[in-house]
Amino acid sequence: MLVAGVASTTLTGCFYFSDPTTDMQYVAADGNIATVGSVKITNVLVVSAGKGQKGSxxxxxxxxxxxxxxLVVTPQGGSATTITIPALQSVRLDGKPSGDGTATVPPVQVAATPVAPGEQLPVTFATADGGSKQVSVPVVLDQAPYGSATADHPGSRTDESKPSAEGH
Structure with a gap:
């Protein structure tokens, strides 16, 4: 009985000296984050069908x-894209409207993604008030939830391949 008491006290003592995991910072998203001057970039990633393919x-x-x-966005091996973000507003890097905001920017594209999906693409973000910062941005495969679900998108179902209402 004494051995069991000492063993349980010793084993639970490790917890006492460990940092709580709730105090550890991490990115709780598929994409990465960065702050450059007054601009904060969140959940940034590149969607591509494969290495050498166009990326979004x-x-x-x-x-x-x-x-x-x-904000100047320059992916490794790619061209720089400059977008203007209005004061105290957010914009989506894919060019779509953000929530109830009305500000949009042209989509940021990568002409030929130099790495395969599943790898990291170095991207430099720069602003006048914050200098530049290189961020490792994940490249994800062009499929749900980030890829397109439209019929004109490679790998998606066409109207002919959709099941009919009759179940055929």
Whole structure:
């Protein structure tokens, strides 16, 4: 009985000296995060069908400043794209409207993704007030939930392949 008491006290003592996991910071999303000056970038990732294929950047860029911010996005081996984010607003990097906001920017594209889905693509984000920061951005396969579900998208079902209402 004494041995069991000492053993349980010793084994549970490890917990006492360990940091609580709730105090550890981590990215709770598929994409990555970065802050460059007054701009915070969240859940940024690239969607691509494969290495060498066109890629589409997704994520949210929020300007916490009181004046418009120019964000320059440069993927490794690709061309720079400059977007302007209105003061105190967020824009989606895929060019779609963000929530109830009205600000949009042109979609950020990668002409030829230099890495395969599942790997990280170095992307440099730069602003006038924050300098530049290189971020490892995950490249994900062009399928749900990030890929398109439209019929004109490779790998999706066409109207002819959809089951009919009659169950055929």
């Amino acid at each position: 950047m997704q994520g949210l860029a929020t300007n916490n400043g009181t004046s418009p911010a120019k």
